[in-house]
Amino acid sequence: MTHTITVIRGDGIGPEIMDATLLVLEAMNLGLVYEEADAGLVALEKHGELLPQATIDSIGKNRVALKSPLTTPVGGGFSSINVELRRRFDLYANVRPATSFPNTRSRFAEGVDLITVRENTEGAYSAEGQETAADGSSATSITRTTRKGSERIVRYAFELARRTGRKKVTVVHKANILKSTSGLFLNVAREVAAQYPDIECNEMIVDNTCMQLVMRPEQFDVIVTTNLFGDIISDLCAGLVGGLGLAPGANIGADAAIFEAVHGSAPDIAGKGIANPCALLLGAAQMLDHLGMPDKATRLREAIVATLAARDSLTPDLGGEGNTMAFAKAIASRAA
Structure with missing residues (x-):
């Protein structure tokens, strides 16, 4: 069965980690179709509003979205675009797993495996x-x-x-x-x-x-x-377990679901190609679970763990000298 996913590239490092995530998902040959939509500062610049009706319509039609971090400007408008999306689609359950990973800057390299609902x-x-x-x-x-x-x-x-x-x-x-x-x-x-x-x-x-x-x-x-x-x-x-760079989130409602990296848009490192894509990749794994592909979700998580364990092309925040796409390719090679 083919699933069409609304893809929101977001602001700051958002487009970079989304490119990395889609590279890994494509390597897994999942049969997903992507429909791009805008939100955040890029939407404000292109369409004159932070959350265009076309984006809302896309999520409503496809019922599943994969979203990079968004920036809400200080001042008028929504208090938060994320909060507004949750309100619009009644995404009442926020699901945040936290799991120990190898070779991370964490006080708990093992033993943590919990979910906050x-x-x-x-x-x-x-x-x-x-x-x-x-x-x-x-x-x-x-x-x-x-x-x-x-x-x-x-x-x-x-x-x-x-x-x-x-x-x-x-x-x-x-x-x-x-x-x-x-x-x-x-x-x-x-x-x-x-x-x-x-x-x-x-x-x-x-x-x-x-x-x-x-x-x-x-x-x-x-x-x-x-x-x-x-x-x-x-x-x-x-x-x-190592910070927000390893923290995915799912926002679930009866009629729609949005999966995301929960960290911010990190404009200070945008365009440098060094952003860690793990949070969004782990959010994509939650999405695969939601779409009824738990075996593929497990394969993706195992590929991330194996890449971290091997210290293969890790980004600087993880103690390596790799870049975003090299890290993604290393994960993709294990997930394919």
Whole structure:
């Protein structure tokens, strides 16, 4: 079956890591068809808007997109193009794996293999009721948590654990203090967890979670939490395994999914050909899982691991002297 993928090359190093990623995917002979669309600064320059309707239409039609980092200008418009895409397509589940890799600048060269499942559409990032007093003396923002949003993200986490053979889901909250919003999330999580007796469930307050992740990350399997906590925790987890250059992300909804590198557009190194494409490649592996090609996704991940282990053409951030395309070719040769 042929799948058409909306490809967003993005800003800064985005086009370079997308070229590298598509080179590897083409070497794997997956039968994918790519439809290019613009977003971010390049879209603003070409079309006069950060997120053109043509891009929205392409994602809606194809239902799957692979996206490089985007830059949201300071000032008017969206608070974040990424947040706007999640809102437009109701991409309620943000899925961020963190896995130990060989030959990385990490405190945990082995033992970390966890997934953070973050609610992606509610909470502190919904931008409801944001208001600043006229004299600048105070500011207010509404944080809204719903039963529907809590139930579907917790159920997604348990279904993910069951589907991938994982044994435990940790529900992360702050219900001891935020008794209304975080309390609702925790209560709903308990109700959902009771429907999955085959999956161990434990609860952990968010500050303790951060401490435990730094001390003993191997105790975690799947973490599920709310929007703001998930944003912080998933970046912490990336730091455990070598940084955002090895951190992919999937944004999943009922009708569409967007896969991405979660790092920024790094304009300071754009055009130098030294960007690490691993995060976007790992996002592409998540995409292959989503498209029903888990064997191909595994092959891609194994090729990345083998290339890191061999220190073959590694980019400077990984301690090597290679460039983006040489690194990609080394991975492609193992994934083909």
